[in-house]
Amino acid sequence: MTANVLGAVPAGIIPEPLLRAESVAGKFFLMFFAIAFFAAVFGLVLFLASLFRGRTGEKWQGVVFVGPTLLLVGIGLVYPAILTINQSFKGRSGEDAYTLSNYTAMFTQPELLLVLRNTALWVILVPLLATSIGLLYAILVDRARGEAFAKALIFLPMAISMVGAGIIWKFVYQYKQTSRPQIGLLNAILKALGFETQQFLINAPLNTFMLIIVMVWIQAGFAMTVLSAAIKAIPDDIIEAAKLDGVQTFKMFRFITLPSIRAALVVVVTTIGIGTLKVFDIVRTMTGGQFDTSVVANEFYVQSFRANAPGLGAALAVLLFVLVVPIVVYNIVQMRKEA
Amino acid sequence: MAQRTLTTGGKGAVARVPIDPPARHTGDTADTDVGGSFTLYNGSSGTFLPVKEGNDVMATVKFDQASRIYPGNDTPSVDRLDIDVADGEFLVLVGPSGCGKSTSLRMLAGLEEVNDGKIWIGDRDVTDLSPKDRDVAMVFQNYALYPHMTVADNMGFALKIAGVDKGEIRKRVQEAAGILDLTDYLERKPKALSGGQRQRVAMGRAIVRSPQVFLMDEPLSNLDAKLRVQTRTQIASLQRRLGVTTVYVTHDQIEAMTMGDRIALLKDGILQQCATPREMYDRPNNVFVAGFIGSPAMNLVSVPVTEDGVQFGSHRLHVDRSLLGSSGNEVIVGMRPEDVEVTTNEDGLELIVDVVEELGADAYVYATPANPDIRLEGVGDDALAKPFIARVDGRRVPDKGSKIFVYPNPDHMHVFDKESGARLG
Numbered sequence: 001m002t003a004n005v006l007g008a009v010p011a012g013i014i015p016e017p018l019l020r021a022e023s024v025a026g027k028f029f030l031m032f033f034a035i036a037f038f039a040a041v042f043g044l045v046l047f048l049a050s051l052f053r054g055r056t057g058e059k060w061q062g063v064v065f066v067g068p069t070l071l072l073v074g075i076g077l078v079y080p081a082i083l084t085i086n087q088s089f090k091g092r093s094g095e096d097a098y099t100l101s102n103y104t105a106m107f108t109q110p111e112l113l114l115v116l117r118n119t120a121l122w123v124i125l126v127p128l129l130a131t132s133i134g135l136l137y138a139i140l141v142d143r144a145r146g147e148a149f150a151k152a153l154i155f156l157p158m159a160i161s162m163v164g165a166g167i168i169w170k171f172v173y174q175y176k177q178t179s180r181p182q183i184g185l186l187n188a189i190l191k192a193l194g195f196e197t198q199q200f201l202i203n204a205p206l207n208t209f210m211l212i213i214v215m216v217w218i219q220a221g222f223a224m225t226v227l228s229a230a231i232k233a234i235p236d237d238i239i240e241a242a243k244l245d246g247v248q249t250f251k252m253f254r255f256i257t258l259p260s261i262r263a264a265l266v267v268v269v270t271t272i273g274i275g276t277l278k279v280f281d282i283v284r285t286m287t288g289g290q291f292d293t294s295v296v297a298n299e300f301y302v303q304s305f306r307a308n309a310p311g312l313g314a315a316l317a318v319l320l321f322v323l324v325v326p327i328v329v330y331n332i333v334q335m336r337k338e339a
Numbered sequence: 340m341a342q343r344t345l346t347t348g349g350k351g352a353v354a355r356v357p358i359d360p361p362a363r364h365t366g367d368t369a370d371t372d373v374g375g376s377f378t379l380y381n382g383s384s385g386t387f388l389p390v391k392e393g394n395d396v397m398a399t400v401k402f403d404q405a406s407r408i409y410p411g412n413d414t415p416s417v418d419r420l421d422i423d424v425a426d427g428e429f430l431v432l433v434g435p436s437g438c439g440k441s442t443s444l445r446m447l448a449g450l451e452e453v454n455d456g457k458i459w460i461g462d463r464d465v466t467d468l469s470p471k472d473r474d475v476a477m478v479f480q481n482y483a484l485y486p487h488m489t490v491a492d493n494m495g496f497a498l499k500i501a502g503v504d505k506g507e508i509r510k511r512v513q514e515a516a517g518i519l520d521l522t523d524y525l526e527r528k529p530k531a532l533s534g535g536q537r538q539r540v541a542m543g544r545a546i547v548r549s550p551q552v553f554l555m556d557e558p559l560s561n562l563d564a565k566l567r568v569q570t571r572t573q574i575a576s577l578q579r580r581l582g583v584t585t586v587y588v589t590h591d592q593i594e595a596m597t598m599g600d601r602i603a604l605l606k607d608g609i610l611q612q613c614a615t616p617r618e619m620y621d622r623p624n625n626v627f628v629a630g631f632i633g634s635p636a637m638n639l640v641s642v643p644v645t646e647d648g649v650q651f652g653s654h655r656l657h658v659d660r661s662l663l664g665s666s667g668n669e670v671i672v673g674m675r676p677e678d679v680e681v682t683t684n685e686d687g688l689e690l691i692v693d694v695v696e697e698l699g700a701d702a703y704v705y706a707t708p709a710n711p712d713i714r715l716e717g718v719g720d721d722a723l724a725k726p727f728i729a730r731v732d733g734r735r736v737p738d739k740g741s742k743i744f745v746y747p748n749p750d751h752m753h754v755f756d757k758e759s760g761a762r763l764g
Binding site: 235241246247248251255256259 | 449469470471475477479480481484485486487496497500501544548
């Protein structure tokens, strides 16, 4: 999109060397120029806003502030979305006559049905497992000695990009024949225990579950952090009142803790759910979607940029969008309810 | 109950009931055990002993040298507390913030560890029991209602956990709701209730359980002033009706005076005095009690000791020398504002009138000693010079800025040791 925006600027306004910064100095200069340009635009917006005063002026100030954002959202998000939806109805190539063929293909072709099944597995398992593990962990370490350290341990994967996580776990799953020295942790363990080594990333349907574990590993930290904060926000006196009412451990969790953190739980499950629906990097890095592991986002990429079927790719993107929207809406409604 | 006799009439009536005394009586109090009979007091309101409905279990409470030291602290937050609470009694723990009153209550609830000593409920040693096994219900300062449950569920929660059947729970919740005027709100969530209603739900939650002991931790402090006064009376009368032994914590001495059968005043974790409101008012054990109980506060003045008494300004007060025996050259003389004789003759301590508060029938005169060397003793904010307060007839009020002389009514004056602050005589 950036190219388009810059392309819209009449030639000559931006000096030629800035568009093709190749030397180190040039790149630095470009960076400073970009920052200065950003500051200048911001200054201009603020300056324009300051020109309007009084009651009607406030409305114009609003326009000045919201305008640039709306413009960028429009050209960056809304316009491409409309193009994509349009394209999805125009056959495999995205250039033919209007048809529903891409959508019928999605729900009839066995390879694409497999993609949908995989995505469903991901969306069911990842939020469930990540939230359960995060919750259990949050409760176990709550007010324990070394809580901060224990939390850091499980939160750290959040700081790793999904590509990074994919590479790390690819090493963990690395396959060598049983007779040879093992470099993959998991197979090394199997061998030490006297089992045959496994091709974790090739054997279907095991490989999909192995990929799901990576996502759970990343998301459990997020779940733990949010839920731990929610648990800490339960007032002490409510816990004490419950103790006096005869509640202990498991019942405390069932009747007091769980209902008290319900809102946070919903946010965590939906947020992870959205992230999982869109999962791409892990699959791309670890299997490239081969061996029956592809998911919607990966298939969208493959069809659009590899299989030369941008129309089908667009249809997959639209499907993803349609699946994400209800979760986002539910998420927002829940958050409104709490506030 | 038929053998109950009133030893004195009117306010502060004391009823002596010949029931078996608990093993040891309150250490620090000035009440007297006559012939082994255990003394039960009414509140200052002159009401009689609680009329019990049902509850047959003797639920006395006994702090036996109970101490609490928070980890990392040198001094105990509660220091060898000794209090006996009789069955059905309303005992108020009162004191300034940080005095250990809430900690004591939480020790009784089982929410706070007891580091030393024991706590008894009835004849059970509950020192190491978990809260759920103590059969006590607590009303918290912020009510601690479960936000995700309806009023009815809040009130019935303890019974549900205890496995009581649903019909029984509903019946008891309805009953309590009837008493507390909550019947219309049973299906609401706490969020949809006013502060006063929430407070009543918190009370209801305690009542529904019909525990051996009610514990209340400043339950009125979040209500506005008017509601607080109303609820104060309601709680006190409800407690008498139910006859459940109650330990009530407050920092407000007026609440303590109006609600308690007896008051236990704490300071720095140490029990200062445990007695009826009347006795606390009439015979404070020490300077701290004298200054804390009563509003406006008692006037406390350091005065020199003479051969046959003390010198109060130009006024000589006769005090038995034997009482002053061990004290030094000075003692503290205390008098309540209503026990101050005010005169314009040069007799007594010379004061300059600062402010006069007209209350209609009476007026309070706030004055400072003309001699700046004379400082008024008192509890609390030491940075501020304490005024001398006298109650005068509303029709004969001194002018602001005028000079007056005061001395205490000898029948109602209190003498305290200057060093220890302890009461002399």
